[in-house]
Amino acid sequence: MPTISVITPVHAPSVQHLKDAYASLVSQEMPSGWTWEWIVQEDGQNGILKGALPNDPHISVGQNRNGGPGVTRSLALSRASGELIKSFDADDILTPGALKRDIAAFADPAISWTVSSALDLLPDGSTVSYDTDPPEGVIRRGELVKYWLENDFRSPVMSATICIRREVLYALGGWMALPASEDTALMLCANATVNGYFISTPGLHYRKWPGQVTQDAAHSEQVEREARTQLIRDRVLALLKMDTGVPVVDGLP
Template identity: 40%
Template sequence: MRTISVITAVHDGGHHFIGDTYESLREQKLPDDWQWEWCVQEDGTSGIPANSLPSDPRITYRTGMRARIAVTRTHALARSTGDLIRTLDADDVLLPGALERDIETLERVPWCVSACIDLHKDGSTAPGPCDPPGGPVEPARFYHEVLEQRLSVQATTFAAHRPLVMALGGWQALSGAETVALLLAAEAVAPGEFIAEPSVLYRKHPHQTTASHHYWEPTEAATRIDALVQRASALRESGWTWG
């Protein structure tokens, strides 16, 4: 059996929807020779989010020092065993066929992202307003979009070959936008595809990290973007490509 490792960071207080996340993962149908594992890492040492998870041998749960989501995800990556890596937020819901489409796409390319549907607090949904066309992503598309402050995808849908993620150092040590950083780094060294079929319900709620006004403090937010763009630029200028 081959394995796709689903990487989720969680913290005490941010775990109230993780039961729904698990159910959506449990219902995924994979090709016959594939299985999933779920590497859940707590940003902190309370152990409380683990109480919301069932007993399932496919789940591993670890705790660690508070260090924010990028470090937390990279710790989960270290114990993953899959050929492929897929990110999944602790408050999101996978849609039917999401992992199967990732697997099929990653037979052709080193990385991919997919469309998502916003899930609002009142239960209403809305598709992504700026989705690119499905298929191969033109070189530097997302890099230029970030420079223009108009990224057209949710980078939390990122999936890739594990060796590529490891070669890039996992999630860049930032206070946020770490999935965008990994997306731009992967785009700089390898071709990818956009899957037009939505893969997640992206839950919008007042307690999510990006809903905090502290997250969008101008200097903090600008520094994050500057750091991830600098890394992507350095990779592009190096001429290195992932084989």
């Protein structure tokens, strides 16, 4: 049975939101013949997931020594069996049909990864959309990289929605071992190598709350942010130089 593996790293503050994440996952309508598995991985060895999830055979729980979300996602990948790999943060919520729309895009063998529109979920329950979304359709090789380089290293789309073919993810080495921005790095590396697809229907409610990693002061600390950005930029530019047989958009270095 074809499977989509949903990978979720968890740190202590986000455990409280796993119930909502699970509810949004278990309610997904799947294409005929498809199933999902949820690979949940603690970043640490403190047992924070004990009793936090229901007894569901679709769920695989693991842990690793503290390494940050990139390391945690990559170690979780060792337990994934799906041909498609979906990122899903512990504090976010999938919208109805999100997985079905991801899977449908991969019917085109030229599509190697997807991202979708997303809505910020505010503490009062309201949602806010993004104004930088491209139109639905193919994202050409280098297209997001070009935007990122020209707009102060900011992405036009929500990288937390990425879904990617297993073999492409392995070829890219999994997630970069970064303390943050690992989904952005993966999306840009994929875009520097092969074509993707943007789904305009929102696929995620991205929860805004004080305990999220991106709200931590360390996330915006200048020295670390510059180091993360440099590592991502240099890797992406190296991938753009590779001959993958996929044309690169004009105007890239």
